[in-house]
Amino acid sequence: MARNRKNAGNNSNSNSTGNLNKSSSSTGSSGSPSSVGHGNSHPKSTNKSKSHFIVMTKWRWLFGFGCLLIPAYFGYLGYLETRVNTPFDAKKMVQHTPHEFTERFWGSYRPGTYFGLKTRDPDSLVMGLMWFSPLRLGSRGEGIRHWCESGDNLDKYGWLQHDGRTFGYQEIDDFPFTLETSFVKFPRGTKGGDWTARISVKNNFPNSAEPISLIWYVALDKKTVGSLTTSSSVSSALPLVRGETSTLGDFILNFEPVNGTIKHHSYLATVVPSLRYLRETLSSVIYFAKDKASKEKILVLPGELLRNNQGEMFDANFIAVMITVEAPFTLDIAYRSLSDLKSSGSELPANAPVGELYTNALRAKQIEFHDRFEKTFRLKEKGYTQSEIQFAEAAMSNMVGGIGYFYGSSQVQSERTAMPVPYWKAPLYTAVPSRSFFPRGFLWDEGFHELLISTWDVDIALDIMCHWFDLMNVEGWIPREQILGEEALAKVPDEFVTQRNTNANPPTFFLTLKLIITKYAHLLTANNRLETLERLYPRLQVWISWYNTTQIGNVFGTYRWRGRETFKDNELNPKTLASGFDDYPRASHPDEMERHVDLRCWITFATGVMAELAHLLGRDDSKYLETHFYLSDNALLNKFHLSPHTKTYSDWGFHTDAVALKAIRQNPHHQHPQQTLQKIRVHRTPPEYKYVDTSFGYVSLFPFLMEILTPDSPYLEKILHNIHDPEVLWTNYGLRSLSKQSPMYMKRNTDDDPPYWRGQIWININYLALKALHHYATQPGPYSEDAKRIYTDLRHNVVRNVIDQYKRSGYIWEQYNDSTGEGSGCKPFTGWSALVVLIMAEQY
Incomplete structure (x- = not known):
């Protein structure tokens, strides 16, 4: 122009x-x-x-x-x-104030401690228990119990009953003592109401006079505006604690001995720089003194330490009350909200719920819990013994008792940021995989957690999902590991803190959504649940779109987990952390041509759930139905992922099985005998593009696990055969993660990296396998009887072994040995391993 x-x-x-x-x-x-x-x-x-x-x-x-x-x-x-680090531009999913759900305001939301309480408030104060035997205390505080630590080697600990809302009861075996910790909440008013906690301790050697020191502390986070003071109690020789925060208003904490003998008591009021150093602060100031009455040496706390070296005074943000007792002994700790009392025009009640009043309240909660548990899971009706039902109650209780409330910002990095940057600050209400080893939120774990939690309490499950989806950024990415706040950071090595936005995690929340919208559709019209799903829907759309743009393969209709490209040459097989199956063997030489069968199946399943949810909400479901039908096409699935040699489903990529770790000298020109040898990966035959069909295992099962295969597929018969073959996946304790015939079976990935998903038995995948077997057993087809028979045997094996190992060791484990059935990995692992309760109840 x-x-x-x-x-x-x-x-x-x-x-x-x-x-x-x-x-x-x-x-x-x-x-x-x-x-x-x-x-x-x-x-x-x-x-x-x-x-x-x-x-x-x-x-x-x-x-x-x-x-x-x-x-x-x-x-x-x-x-x-x-x-x-820009939030998704939509109305927040979590819209309520901390006090809106009074029944869930206070809780055991500090899963990384043996017994800790806090509120669902970003600036919550924290309370909790420490204890130690004065006869066994090390010079640097070794022996003080606080964080859940595997190295403490406790014989057993965990919740036996916990309803996720109003009470919990836990037992802790720390030789020679057994501690029982419990709490009951009495919600009222606008500040969360009151609660009472009880600590009971007994010595398992009745004639032993070994003392035990119990410490109850109250602490403010460094950013929490408030105050803490101590004063004398009218009803007890022990001091009381008064405090005030913007969220709680005024409160008072009483210590009421119920029975037993107090040898002596003391307290500490001081300033701590961070919540992660509470135990260290206490152990650094505890000292020996001479008891005036007995003339014996005793350990005491020094009282107020509120002056610096220049003599300036500070306000305490940490108060600890220590009592040394002879077991048996019972202490009640009563929290009262003075602000709620004032707002109601009431005075402090003369008969606070301690002693017999508390005993009665706890017993009533336990009876209510037993009745509700049977009504929900019907295990007694299925013929389980009382001890087996108690195991199931403990497994489920540890899941909901392990729900934590965290606040902070993740550290994230993209390809466009030279250095990690902070995510926005946000709360997270979530269950955790393990109180000792993983006391924080994991994206793909949480979808499995919610299967059990939603069966017990659908509103808690929806609330957790709302918190997770508020962590979605504008691109639709959710960091796969959430390390929020001082207490969470204290348990994570620096190298694992940064989350990268190229890396995904399996979208397991669609498992929960599928369960909710099919099994619990009749409950969705109550308590604004349908409105919650309405608000969630746009975020789910962006989430599934993110997978469909960032994790696609080079060939249309294929998918690839990102994050394998930056592997190190000291790994036998490059890890795929994004998939959740960390060291599961994939193509030996990652590149852009890879195709991952499990990811394709996750997207197939997710788009099917999106279509169902769209239909439920009266939205247009055509786009998701079209994608779901396309990806469900068994012929197309076979084209991309069926090995013509083994007739099994597998990844495809640049691969060779002939790899090994070989020790080489760091400097080949110097032959010093003490020179460090370094192992790097070498391959005896060059890689080529092909199916990774020699590593049959969990990944190979995904077309079956996600129920994508048609009931008459001949390849379903092949999968059923391999599942039931002892030389492949079958064991007397559950399905192993990798075939015994695989060249990577139980191989270490590095000298310091033992096998993880290379043979061990994992309960979450066994749950999916049982769910799929149950599905195909009820579908008309030539393999329904085989599926039914395998289902019965596998369910028996999994349930029996998890219960046996719990009775033997006192714990539910992260994984189980495929040769002996013994628990391995970390403990207690009452994340997805607690799905054994749904397996017992046959609720899929």
Whole structure:
């Protein structure tokens, strides 16, 4: 168009010139041709000036545009950098205030401690228990119990009853003592109401006089605005604690001995720099003194330590009351909200729920819990013994008793940020895999957790999902591991803190959504549950879209987990942390051509659930149905993932099985005998593009686990055969994660990295296998009887072994040995291993 306008202007000038010549010639004025020629030279000069002006104007315009474009470009790069820590632009899922759900305001939301209480408030104070035997205390505080630590080697600990809302009861075996900790809440008012906690201790050697020191502490986070003080109690020789925060208002904490003998007591009021150093602060100031009555040496706390070296006074943010007792002994700790009392016009009740009143309240809660548990899971009706039912109660209670409340910001990094940057600050209400080893939120674990939690309490499950989806950024990414707040950071090595937005995690929340919208659809019209799903739906859309854009393969219809590209040459097989199956063997040489069968099946399942949810909410489900049907096509699945050699499903990529770790000298030119040898991976035969079909295991089962295979598929028969083959996946304790015939079976990935998903038995995948077997057993088809028979045997094996190992060791474990059935990994692991309760109840 610009060129056309320019040409049109030139034509106009020519015509004008021509007309001018004709006019001059006809009139004869200025008569001679020379004058005509002179007259024609003037417009030529004018045109030249115009052209120069146009050129200069164009360059100026281009220069100006460039000046605008450069900052715009860098501004756009800056915008891209900020996307990783920009929240999804929609109304928050968590809309309630901390006090809105009074029944769930206070709770045992500190799963990383043996017994700790806090509120669902970003600036909550914390309370909790420490204890130690004065005869066994080390010089640096070794022996003080506080954090749940595997190294403490406790014989057993865990919740035996916990309803997730109003009470919990726990037993802790720490030789030679058994401690019982419990709490009952009495919700009222606008500040969360009251609660009472009880600590009972007995010595398992009745004639032993070994003392035990119990410490109850109250602490404010470094950013919590509030105050703590101690004063004398009217009803007890022990001091009481008074405090105030913006969320709780005024409160008082009483210590009431119920029975037993107190040898001596003391307290500490001081300042701590962080919640992660409570035990260290206490152990650094405890000292020996001489008891005035007995003249014996005793351990005591020094009272107030509130002055610095310059003599300046500080307000205490940490108060600990220590009592040394002879067992048996029982102490009640009664929390009272003075602000709730004032707002109701009441006085402090004369008969606080301690002693017999508390005993009666706890007993009533326990009876109510037993009745509700049987109504929910019907295990007695199924013929389980009382001890087996008690095991199931403990497993479920540890799941809901392990729910924590965290607040803080993750550390994240994208390909566009040179360094890690902080995510926005947010709360997270979530269950945790393990109180000792993983007391924080994990994305793919949580979907499995919610299967059990939603069966027990669908509102808690929805509340947890709301918190997780508030952590979605504008791109649709959710960090797979949540390390929020001082207490969570205290348990994580620095190298694992940063989360990278290229890495996904299996979208297991769709398992929970499938369960809720099918089994509990009749409950969705109550308590605003349907409205919650309405608000959740746009976030789910963006989430599934993120998977469908960031995790797709190079060939249409295929998918690839990101994060394997940066493998180290000291790994036997590069890890795939994003998949959740960490060291499960994939293609030996990761590249962009890889295809991962499990991820494809996750997306197939997720789009099917999205279609169901869209239909439930009256939305257009056509897009998700179309994708689901496309990915469910067994012929297309076979084209991309069925090995023609083994007739099994597998990954595809650049692969060789002939790999090994070989020790080499770091500097081959120096042959010093003490030189450190380093193991790196070598391959004896070069890799080629092919199916990774020699590593049959959990990943190979996914078309079956996600129930994508048609009931008449001949490849379903092959999977059922391999499942039941002792040389492949079958054991007397559950399905092993990798075939015994695989070259990677039980191989270490590095010298310091023992096998993880290379043979051990995992309960979450056994749950999915039993769910799929139950499905195919009820579908008309040639393999329904085989599926039914295998289902019965596998369910028996899994349930029996988990219960046997619990009775033997006192714990539910992260995984189980495929040769002996013994628990392995970390303990207690009452995350997805607690799905054994749903297996017992046959609720899938």
